[in-house]
Amino acid sequence: MRRLFPSPMDSLSPSIITLFGHPNSGKTTIFNALTGLHSKTVNYPGSTVDYKEGALLSSPDIRVLDTPGIPSLIAQSEDEVISLKTLFHVDELYPEHFSPNPELVIVVLDGTRLKKQLVLLRQLQELGFNILAVLTMKDYLDEHSMELNTTVLSHELEIPCIHVNARDPKNTEVLDLLIKNALLVQRQNQPEHIPRPTTFKTPLEETFKWAENLIGLVLKKPTILVKKFDPDQVLLHPIWGLFAFGAIMTGLFWSIFSLATPIVDGLDAGFSWGLDFLSRLLPATLFSDLIINGFLLGLGSVIVFVPQIFILFFLLGALEDSGYLARGTLLIDKPLSLLGLNGKSFVPLLSGCACAIPAMMAARNIPGKKERFITMFVIPLMSCSARLPVYGLLISLLLGLNHPLLSGVMMTGVYFVSTFITLGVAGLLNRFYFKAKESSSFHIELPEYRPPIFSSIFKRAKDQTLGFIFKAGPMIVMVGIGLYILTNFPNPDYSFAHKLSHFIGPVFSPMGIDWRVGIALIFSFAAREVFVSALALVFNTGSEDGLFGALQHATHLNSQELLFTPASVIGLVFFFMISMQCLTTVAVARKEFGSWKVTLSMTVGYVSLAYVTAVAAYQLLRLFSF
């Protein structure tokens, strides 16, 4: 029920504020300053694939929505549809919100590219939205001796305008006051329902002319422009650009392994020592055995690979923030277009190297239906971070522990081969599954290069790594208990697992592995990294040799033949490259494809292909007596 004299706070409390603007205009930085939430700020168009929600720091009742950047009110791809929802269908996102429109739209304008952004602002204004204009990139304008007069701008637009440096707390305070004022005073003028427009009220040409005139009034440019060196002269050079691209990508994957090796070795040694110490300290009961050999061993065997995962996340983050990814998109558009993909498939595929789940969502940025479908279909084939522990272990088994350089080369090789498989499958899909040609288009705005901010990349990489640990941890513990029961009851010499071995053994022997590795492989269908902890448990390797040593000397059960020969290890590497072993990815794929049929055929297809490839690799290599 409505009171006669609502207090100001009452009318503020259910408010929703939408941040809106072009890609790379600095929205996410403003969002972080307003909400204190350290969410992702990325220097690549379209990286905010889902909208983000935060609470205004000064009054937590007010919701702030951050949307993917969009240069238009007419959507072209899935992520743009989401952006527009935060303007015209807020009630779909928040059913309790009484209006389909937000109470306030903060239009974020990058001061260096004003014209077309003012056009967007004007269109919103014409629709009747309550608007606050926030201009960013103050440091950049200062550096180029440009001056922006926000007083005149505010007067001409008849809305509050503020030029901010989001890192300056004073700026944020002023912005906060302006927001409160806009919510209290101006919102009364906003119509009750603003529907999504299908055409422009004023022809685009006229709005552009208007913007040009306005810029003449508010922006002072120096008469002589100093030409600075443009990194694109090298990085987008017809020859050097391609070399640089190859070098950056190779360097990325090579450094994951080579930088992490000393840390991984140290952690492994420390962990084995700790477990050894603990097992001598605790009385030998069933319970302590379960704790040490069930939980800690499994957990530790995965945690030693965490540095690699952190380095991967860190390097990908640095690459994203620098603005190089948009260039990568450009360099690779032509080759990808031959495979039925788009330059815009590049970032989703690359983030597939970290995790398939955000990668699939990033594919919403791709406008073409077919291109988006193929991209999503092949993303699970990119080598994600959960495979790193598995590859790490398998490569150590292949080469031993004392070859960091060679291991780095092997790791890079694994990434090359899996990228090759990914693109190959994309090409086949394009050739045989989609016969009809779809018209395709590609254009992208290249952001300015900006030096990445170390602290923000570090924080993000840390959060993502912790995310991995918290996701993997419980899974490893559960699998640990399951495996412990399976291999120790009713008694260790004739356990449930032994009974199962008659069924499991024959399936896996063509791959050159016995039922013990088979069980670890089956458990890894919950999540790939579990393979390593499961192996540690099955082979009960809390010994002084560590996991590598114990596995290196493991033999087949009924013979003296070594279990992990180059042939069987390479077979396993192929299996993990191709197989679909992540339940979360299956769930997200179902959501993004909107079809169980596609998702299940993808899953079954990849598992079968993985098995066949692994068997073929093993049998072939054995012919040449590896």
Place this chain on the structure above:
Amino acid sequence: MTQHTLVDLNLNETAEISCLSDSCHLRLMELGFMPGTTVTLVNKLPFGGPLTFDVEGCKIAMRRDDASAISVSHGLSFT
């Protein structure tokens, strides 16, 4: 006289946009490719790869197919 498009520009050549052929190129207009605006071709990738243009201080890249939909009247040439 044949109609020139953005694809016909040489590297570092500047021209004025005269019209956009297709209504589906609304997005390109919103990105700054408005009739009357001057554009410079600043980068050309090999093997028929995308072209990068400078429009009012922003770099925008597009495929040659997309660029061929934008007609230009040949104007000033800076080489």
